[in-house]
Amino acid sequence: MSARTAPATIEKSRRLVIKIGSALLVDGQTGQLRATWLEALAKDVARLKARGTQVILVSSGAIAMGLEPLGFDRRPARLEEAQAAASVGQIRLAQAYQSLFGTEGMVIGQILLTIHDLENRPSYLNARNTVEALIERGVIPVINENDTVATAEIRFGDNDRLAARVAQMANADTLILLSDIDGLYECDPRENANARFLDCVEAITPEIEAMAGPPAAITPGTGGMITKLKAAKIALAGGCSMIIMNGHADHPVTRLEHGERSTLFPATTDPLTVRKQWITSLMAPKGFIHVDAGAVKALRRGASLLPAGVTEVDGSFNRGDLVAFVGPDGHIVGQGLTSYSAEHAALMQGHTMQDAYEVLGHVGRSALVHRNDLVLM
Incomplete structure (x- = not known):
C-alpha cells in the first residue's frame, strides 16, 4: 500500500486529532444527539487507543445541542443567543461524551479554547501542557470552542481551523476532519454529477483553492470546503497530514481504515522536525x-x-x-x-x-x- 493513502497514513500515525462536526453529532431535524453514531465513534477510538495510537478529539456541537432546549429551530443570529445555546449545550455534550466513552473504559478530559487562546503564548503553553498531561495518563482530550464567551470566534468555519491549530499545537501526525462531504472535488458534485474526485492533494495551489467553491450555507454545523483548505494549510505547516471524509455513517475511522473514499493532504515532514527547525531558526x-x-x-x-x-x-x-x-x-x-x-x-x-x-x-x-x-x- 502506498504511503500516500489515508489507511497507510492512519496506520503509521502516533497521534491523531479527529474533528467532529455539529451535523454529525446532532440530528438537524430533531436537534437531538446522534447517540448511536457517537457510541460507534467511541468504539473506534477505543480500538485506536488499544493499539497505542494517541487520540485527541476536537468537537463542535455545543451550540447545536443547546438549540432545542432553548426553543430555537435554527442557529440564532444574535450573539448572546448563540452563547446562551452554547452554555446549555456544552453541559449536555460533555455528559454525552463521558457517558458513551466511559462504556468503553475511557476517561474524557474537556478543554475549552478560543483561537485567541492559541495565539497568546502563556495560554498556548498551558493548553499544550494540559493536553500532554492528559494523554500521558491515558485520558482522551475533548477540545471544544469556548462559545459561551467567544465573540468573533462564533463565525463561519472556525472549528476546522481550530482543529488544525490544535493538531499543530499537539504535534499530531494526522488530522481527520469528519465532515458531511467525502472530500475535495474539482467542482461542486451537487451541480455537476461528473465532477472529478481528488483522493490525494500533494500541494494546495491556487487551482486547488479554486475548486473549493463558495462557503457552505448556514446549518446546525457551519463551514465549507474553503475552511477545510485553510485548515489543511495550517496542519501541513506543522508537519501534520490531513484527511477529509464523510463521517455521517457509523464507525467513520474504521471505514476510513478500510479504504472508504476520502481526500488526503500528505505532510512532507513530521511535526517534531518542523518544531526543531523553527527553534533552530x-x-x-x-x-x-x-x-x-x-x-x-x-x-x-x-x-x-x-x-x-x-x-x-x-x-x-x-x-x-x-x-x-x-x-x-x-x-x-x-x-x-x-x-x-x-x-x-x-x-x-x-x-x-x-x-x-x-x-x-x-x-x-x-x-x-x-x-x-x-x-x-
Whole structure:
C-alpha cells in the first residue's frame, strides 16, 4: 500500500486529532444527539487507543445541542443567543461524551479554547501542557470552542481551523476532519454529477483553492470546503497530514481504515522536525543557562535539560522564551524554549525536579527545557 493513502497514513500515525462536526453529532431535524453514531465513534477510538495510537478529539456541537432546549429551530443570529445555546449545550455534550466513552473504559478530559487562546503564548503553553498531561495518563482530550464567551470566534468555519491549530499545537501526525462531504472535488458534485474526485492533494495551489467553491450555507454545523483548505494549510505547516471524509455513517475511522473514499493532504515532514527547525531558526535568546559537563552529555543523549545540571542563570526571560545553553568550556551547546522564568530557573538551579514544590511553592513542569523544545548546535 502506498504511503500516500489515508489507511497507510492512519496506520503509521502516533497521534491523531479527529474533528467532529455539529451535523454529525446532532440530528438537524430533531436537534437531538446522534447517540448511536457517537457510541460507534467511541468504539473506534477505543480500538485506536488499544493499539497505542494517541487520540485527541476536537468537537463542535455545543451550540447545536443547546438549540432545542432553548426553543430555537435554527442557529440564532444574535450573539448572546448563540452563547446562551452554547452554555446549555456544552453541559449536555460533555455528559454525552463521558457517558458513551466511559462504556468503553475511557476517561474524557474537556478543554475549552478560543483561537485567541492559541495565539497568546502563556495560554498556548498551558493548553499544550494540559493536553500532554492528559494523554500521558491515558485520558482522551475533548477540545471544544469556548462559545459561551467567544465573540468573533462564533463565525463561519472556525472549528476546522481550530482543529488544525490544535493538531499543530499537539504535534499530531494526522488530522481527520469528519465532515458531511467525502472530500475535495474539482467542482461542486451537487451541480455537476461528473465532477472529478481528488483522493490525494500533494500541494494546495491556487487551482486547488479554486475548486473549493463558495462557503457552505448556514446549518446546525457551519463551514465549507474553503475552511477545510485553510485548515489543511495550517496542519501541513506543522508537519501534520490531513484527511477529509464523510463521517455521517457509523464507525467513520474504521471505514476510513478500510479504504472508504476520502481526500488526503500528505505532510512532507513530521511535526517534531518542523518544531526543531523553527527553534533552530530563532536567533535572539533572552537569556543563558550555564550547565555542567554531565548536563551536556545528557543533552547529547537526547535528554531534557534538568535543573540539577545548571550552574548559573543569566538574563531576564519568561516561560516560553528562547534561552541558550552554555557548557563548562564557555561555548553554546544548544538552545530551546524554557518552561520556567529566569527567577524560577535560578531558584531551581542545582535541585531535582522533585524539589520544585519545596523551592517554588508550587508544582513545577517536568524539565527546565523539554527535549522536544530544544536543539543542539
